[in-house]
Amino acid sequence: DTEVTQTPKHLVMGMTNKKSLKCEQHMGHRAMYWYKQKAKKPPELMFVYSYEKLSINESVPSRFSPECPNSSLLNLHLHALQPEDSALYLCASSQVLGVGFRDSPLHFGNGTRLTVT
Amino acid sequence: AQTVTQSQPEMSVQEAETVTLSCTYDTSESDYYLFWYKQPPSRQMILVIRQEAYKQQNATENRFSVNFQKAAKSFSLKISDSQLGDAAMYFCGAVSTGNQFYFGTGTSLTVIP
Numbered sequence: 001d002t003e004v005t006q007t008p009k010h011l012v013m014g015m016t017n018k019k020s021l022k023c024e025q026h027m028g029h030r031a032m033y034w035y036k037q038k039a040k041k042p043p044e045l046m047f048v049y050s051y052e053k054l055s056i057n058e059s060v061p062s063r064f065s066p067e068c069p070n071s072s073l074l075n076l077h078l079h080a081l082q083p084e085d086s087a088l089y090l091c092a093s094s095q096v097l098g099v100g101f102r103d104s105p106l107h108f109g110n111g112t113r114l115t116v117t
Numbered sequence: 118a119q120t121v122t123q124s125q126p127e128m129s130v131q132e133a134e135t136v137t138l139s140c141t142y143d144t145s146e147s148d149y150y151l152f153w154y155k156q157p158p159s160r161q162m163i164l165v166i167r168q169e170a171y172k173q174q175n176a177t178e179n180r181f182s183v184n185f186q187k188a189a190k191s192f193s194l195k196i197s198d199s200q201l202g203d204a205a206m207y208f209c210g211a212v213s214t215g216n217q218f219y220f221g222t223g224t225s226l227t228v229i230p
């Protein structure tokens with residue numbers, strides 16, 4: 001059982017649609033992440049939230065809009081996506097941001113498989 | 118910044134045998150740790166093992182162990198007594214100050230019955 005829950009598992013959307021991906025964790029983690037992963041490639045970091053504040057934005061296009069309503073929830077709002085945005089979107093959390101606290105590995109969800117038509 | 122290199126895109130191993138996956142990294146950080154994640158077809162990234170850079174002793178987790186060569190910046194993963202459930206994509210990686218997780222390109226492991 002995964003401790004990071006992502007919904008939906010699959011999503012098909014048109015280029016004019018607006019949709020949202022959701023991620024939830026109840027481990028008390030204060031850092032949450034969005035990754036994008038193409039087939040047979042490593043995950044690519046998109047956003048990092050630390051204590052509900054956006055800490056890292058890896059120059060992601062504005063058609064992706066993250067939101068962290070509270071310490072347990074992370075959303076990714078999608079609008080006017082392109083077919084090349086089709087990918088697996090992974091959410092992850094860690095206890096804190098910063099390697100000073102050594103027991104802080106990433107815990108991943110099962111991902112949302114997004115297809116843009 | 119850090120870079121992580123996995124030079125073996127694909128590997129195969131006979132069930133019950135041992136296989137070693139290679140990983141090299143480059144970093145200018147003094148405080149970091151290294152890790153291996155596996156990603157089976159179920160898609161979830163699962164932490165296999167991690168190693169703090171300041172520790173000289175190689176980490177082990179049941180059938181999984183690492184060979185950490187700090188001077189050579191090498192961090193290989195050894196899987197002993199390979200099982201069918203070990204078939205997955207394996208990603209080596211590093212994390213340092215700021216919790217930036219850097220992943221290698223991955224090695225696809227096939228376990229042959």
